[in-house]
Every structure is written in structure tokens, then in C-alpha cells.
Amino acid sequence: MKYKKIECEVLVVGGGVAGIAASIKAAREGASTVLIEKNNFPGGTGITGLHRFICGLYANTEDMPDKILNEGIASEICSMLQELAPGKIPLRMGKVYVLPFATSNLMSVLRSLSEKEKQLDIYYNTEAVSAKTENNTIVSVTIQKLNKKFNIIPRVVVDCSGDGVIIKLSGARYRTTPPDQHQLAGYTFRVNGLKHVDDILAVKVPYYLARAVEQKKMPFYLKYTTFTAGDTEDEGYCKLNMPSAGIMEREKQAKKDALSVHTYLAKVLPVFNESYIVEMSPEVLDREGPRLYGKYTLTADDVITARKFPDGIVKNAWPIELWDQQKGVRYQYLKPGENYEIPLRCLVTKNIKNLFCAGRCISVTHEALGSTRVIGTCISLGEKAGREAAHR
Ligand SMILES: Cc1cc2nc3c(=O)[nH]c(=O)nc-3n(C[C@H](O)[C@H](O)[C@H](O)COP(=O)(O)OP(=O)(O)OC[C@H]3O[C@@H](n4cnc5c(N)ncnc54)[C@H](O)[C@@H]3O)c2cc1C
The missing domain is CATH 3.30.70 (Alpha-Beta Plaits)
Known part of the structure; x- marks a missing residue:
């Protein structure tokens, strides 16, 4: 079936915190960018979860515990949130620091940051429903808004859908955790x-x-x-x-x-x-879903030993926070002041050439996901994926 075509350099699927950051960065790097989001608002789980704190932002070092680990869009979002609510300052929670926030403020910050990007077209209430792949390359993604379908012809796709929608539709390899071990x-x-x-x-x-x-x-x-x-x-x-x-x-x-x-x-x-x-909450929210089978899979050992990589793109000091079905929540902390890196290889896969992935569905084990899935880290992963996608 022939649908109206929309061409772009970077297509970002999913407008949660990772997708908003990815699309802003790709647009700022000069790529004509399209973002599609099935809800009618940005922020995904960061909004619908009714969370109170942004985790994964800070270095937690003794001298400067609330130093932001990954400058860039995460810093911009924090500054704008603090302008809207000056009383909400970084707070110690157990051994780590978090930023308290109001969901309505996060939503308006994400809207205002994304809406001013001239190279970025945003389609809300729009869902990616299928993808066509030729020679290990995604050549088109069909999207649906109400009962109308369109074909997006992208140069590169960034999957920020949380649930690995494009990973699955394009035939990229992915992994899931057995249901009885899901967080x-x-x-x-x-x-x-x-x-x-x-x-x-x-x-x-x-x-x-x-x-x-x-x-x-x-x-x-x-x-x-x-x-x-x-x-x-x-x-x-x-x-x-x-x-x-x-x-x-x-x-x-x-x-x-x-x-x-x-x-x-x-x-x-x-x-x-x-x-x-x-x-x-409008729905039950998964901490864990399908994840890319990437060129590298980050492990619990990488997290806890504060491993660094030559292609490290995002730093993180958040502990492994696992919500176990039998034992409830368990935290495994890094040594005080330490952080690990997430390599670019966790965002790309061997079998689909023009696909990047960011946020909740990157290539990590069940345990490592307990650390990488928090909002602060997802924002920075999105930003880095957007930059890489724009220059591919
Ligand atoms: C119960 C729970 C508690 C948590 N508590 C905290 C906390 O206190 N602090 C913290 O920092 N983190 C917390 N997190 C983690 C954090 O909220 C998420 O992991 C993070 O927000 C994920 O961001 P994301 O952008 O990767 O994915 P998501 O937020 O899942 O965004 C994905 C977006 O893609 C869209 N989408 C999906 N499919 C399609 C499609 N086919 N077409 C178009 N759009 C699509 C979705 O509508 C969604 O907006 C919690 C998570 C859960 C589940």
C-alpha cells in the first residue's frame, strides 16, 4: 500500500526523556529530525510514573556530591526545573543524590526545549506500526495517526520507545528476561x-x-x-x-x-x-522490557567495578537498584565517588546498520539495567544517540 512519504535524516521513535533528548540533539547538530510519540505529551514514564525524583544525574563524590556527571541536555533540564521550583534542590537519598521534581514542570521543560528546535518536527498521538528493512538497513517506518498512515523515509532511526518497538519491527536482535525474573x-x-x-x-x-x-x-x-x-x-x-x-x-x-x-x-x-x-498512573509501568542485543552488553560487573571504555559515552554512578519479585528492592552501590561508563556499542547492533537505541532498551543485562534505566541516565543516552545519528 502506498502512503504519503515524509523524508528525514533522523527519525526518533518515542518521546520519553531519552527520545526528547535524542531528537533535540540530532536537530541541534543540523539533521532534519522527526520525533513520533504515541501519547499526546512528552516524557513517557518520566511523567506517567508520577515519580518524585530524577535519579542518575550526580557524581556523588565526597567534595562535590551534586556535580552533574553528564553535562549537556541533562544540565539544561535541571537548570530549567530549578528555575521553575527553586526550592527543589539536590537531596541525599541513602548513599546517592537525586533531584526532586514535579511532573508538570518536567513536562513543560521537555515541551519548551523541544518546541524551539527548528530542525525538529514532532508528531504526538502517532505510533510506529511497521518497518521495512532492505540489506540490513531500515528503509521506511510506517506511522499511524488516528486512522491515517504515512511512510517515514529516514537515513537513521533512533529507537527510544522503551519497549524496543523498532528493534523488534526491524528484525534487530534483542533479549528479554524470563517473566519470573522480571523486575x-x-x-x-x-x-x-x-x-x-x-x-x-x-x-x-x-x-x-x-x-x-x-x-x-x-x-x-x-x-x-x-x-x-x-x-x-x-x-x-x-x-x-x-x-x-x-x-x-x-x-x-x-x-x-x-x-x-x-x-x-x-x-x-x-x-x-x-x-x-x-x-x-494511567497504566502499570514496566521497569524492564525487551532490550537490544548490541555490539556490547553492559554487565553488573562493569557497573560495580566502575569500568571505563574507549567508546564510553555516558557516565553513571547510580547503584544497581533491582526490584526483585521475591525479595523487593535491593541496592548494590559503586564505591563512593566512583562512576562507570556506558559504551556506544550498547546503543548499536551488528545486524541493522542505521539503527541506534537509547533509554530503557539499550544493550544491558537484567542486573545492569537496574542502574542504567533511571531518568538522568536515559536523558544523556538519548543525547549521545541523537548526536551519533545526526553524523552517521
Ligand atoms: C515503577 C517505576 C518507578 C521508577 N522510578 C524512577 C524514579 O523515581 N526516578 C528515576 O529517575 N527513574 C525512575 N524510573 C525509571 C524511569 O522512569 C524510566 O526508565 C525512564 O523514564 C525511561 O525513559 P525512556 O525515554 O527510555 O522510555 P519511556 O519513558 O518508556 O518512553 C518511551 C516512549 O515511547 C513511546 N512509544 C512506545 N511505543 C511507541 C510507538 N510504537 N510509537 C511511538 N511512540 C511509542 C511511549 O509512549 C513513551 O512515551 C522508574 C520506572 C518505573 C517503571
Whole structure:
């Protein structure tokens, strides 16, 4: 079937934090760039996850713990966020530093940075549905907006879809983790009307839910629920962590779980008595999905030993943060002040010549993904992929 053609030098698929950074950088390097995003807003999981902190930004060294490890678009985003919310400054969380942020601010920063790029055309509400490959090269990607289809003819494609959509459609090699070893997925709800939120609530919420699980009142995974205070004194966020695979209609289950967690907390914790849910994640969000089988696969050992590479393009000091189905969250830290590098070879594959990959679906093992998947690192991976794609 013949569809209207759109030609470009760089096509970026997926407008999460990685895709926004990739498309901005490719455009700034002079490439005519098209970004397609199936939602009607930028930021992907960085927005829908209702997260409170950007991780993976800082060096965590003793003298300058909040020095940004990868300058560039990550720095620009941080400065703009801090201009919008000067009170939100880097914060120590355990052994590492994070940047608190409001999702609405992140969305407007990503919009304003991307919309001013003249070489960049952005199509929201648009999905990549198929790809044609000839001689190990992607020659076209079919996209769909409402019921209309178009063919994009790109020189290079950057897959920032999180789930490796183009990797799969183009026949590039990829790997998946067996479903029973997948990291727990997440589902967050925001409540208002809390009374006297204090720091202890972050301990009390999982404690009471663990008791409910012991008494068989709730499914086992609800003991991994976390609580974080919100921006106003009556606001809080509960993040449920649940098995990602094998649950039919998992959104329905997550919503049901959220309601039963909230009802239970209102019974056992007076602070929740008059609270009410004001927002829920639109869907259950995967920490882990299909990943490129790249020219190099980053391992846990590379992360923990702070390995450097001749083609290292992004630095990271975030620990391996694994949300295990049986044990809950486990952290494996690098030595204080150390960081490792992610090589360019994790973003490219042997069998498709004009494909780059950035964000959540780069070539890493299940364990290494526990460190590379955070927002700060995904922004920098996107930026580097955009630069490489523009000059290929
Ligand atoms: C439960 C949970 C909690 C987390 N907590 C934190 C935290 O506190 N701090 C932190 O820094 N990180 C956190 N993370 C990690 C972080 O949010 C993500 O790993 C990161 O945002 C991934 O960015 P990305 O751009 O690679 O992918 P995504 O955010 O997944 O973006 C991919 C984009 O591609 C789009 N897309 C998909 N398919 C198509 C298609 N066919 N056509 C067009 N567009 C498509 C999607 O709509 C999406 O917008 C968490 C993740 C989860 C799941």
C-alpha cells in the first residue's frame, strides 16, 4: 500500500526523556529530525510514573556530591526545573543524590526545549506500526495517526520507545528476561487530605501493609509499596510494586489494589482517615522490557567495578537498584565517588546498520539495567544517540 512519504535524516521513535533528548540533539547538530510519540505529551514514564525524583544525574563524590556527571541536555533540564521550583534542590537519598521534581514542570521543560528546535518536527498521538528493512538497513517506518498512515523515509532511526518497538519491527536482535525474573513493575496513586505527614510515614506504610500481607488480607507484592510525601503538607504518593508479567488485565488489578491499599491505610493509620485519591498512573509501568542485543552488553560487573571504555559515552554512578519479585528492592552501590561508563556499542547492533537505541532498551543485562534505566541516565543516552545519528 502506498502512503504519503515524509523524508528525514533522523527519525526518533518515542518521546520519553531519552527520545526528547535524542531528537533535540540530532536537530541541534543540523539533521532534519522527526520525533513520533504515541501519547499526546512528552516524557513517557518520566511523567506517567508520577515519580518524585530524577535519579542518575550526580557524581556523588565526597567534595562535590551534586556535580552533574553528564553535562549537556541533562544540565539544561535541571537548570530549567530549578528555575521553575527553586526550592527543589539536590537531596541525599541513602548513599546517592537525586533531584526532586514535579511532573508538570518536567513536562513543560521537555515541551519548551523541544518546541524551539527548528530542525525538529514532532508528531504526538502517532505510533510506529511497521518497518521495512532492505540489506540490513531500515528503509521506511510506517506511522499511524488516528486512522491515517504515512511512510517515514529516514537515513537513521533512533529507537527510544522503551519497549524496543523498532528493534523488534526491524528484525534487530534483542533479549528479554524470563517473566519470573522480571523486575517488579510500578503503579502509583496520589492522595490529598492527609493529616500531619511526617518522615516516619515512609516506614509505617510498608510496615502496616506487610502486616496485612502476613494476615493474608492482601497479595504478597503489596508489602513492597512505598510512600513519599508530596508538594503540599496534605499530599502523598503511594507506589505499588507488582509482578509485571502474567497478570491478565493488569491495569484493572492495579487499580483494585490501589483502592484496597488506600482503604486499608485509612483504617489503620489516622493520617489517612480523611484522605482521598486524586490521581493514578494511567497504566502499570514496566521497569524492564525487551532490550537490544548490541555490539556490547553492559554487565553488573562493569557497573560495580566502575569500568571505563574507549567508546564510553555516558557516565553513571547510580547503584544497581533491582526490584526483585521475591525479595523487593535491593541496592548494590559503586564505591563512593566512583562512576562507570556506558559504551556506544550498547546503543548499536551488528545486524541493522542505521539503527541506534537509547533509554530503557539499550544493550544491558537484567542486573545492569537496574542502574542504567533511571531518568538522568536515559536523558544523556538519548543525547549521545541523537548526536551519533545526526553524523552517521
Ligand atoms: C515503577 C517505576 C518507578 C521508577 N522510578 C524512577 C524514579 O523515581 N526516578 C528515576 O529517575 N527513574 C525512575 N524510573 C525509571 C524511569 O522512569 C524510566 O526508565 C525512564 O523514564 C525511561 O525513559 P525512556 O525515554 O527510555 O522510555 P519511556 O519513558 O518508556 O518512553 C518511551 C516512549 O515511547 C513511546 N512509544 C512506545 N511505543 C511507541 C510507538 N510504537 N510509537 C511511538 N511512540 C511509542 C511511549 O509512549 C513513551 O512515551 C522508574 C520506572 C518505573 C517503571
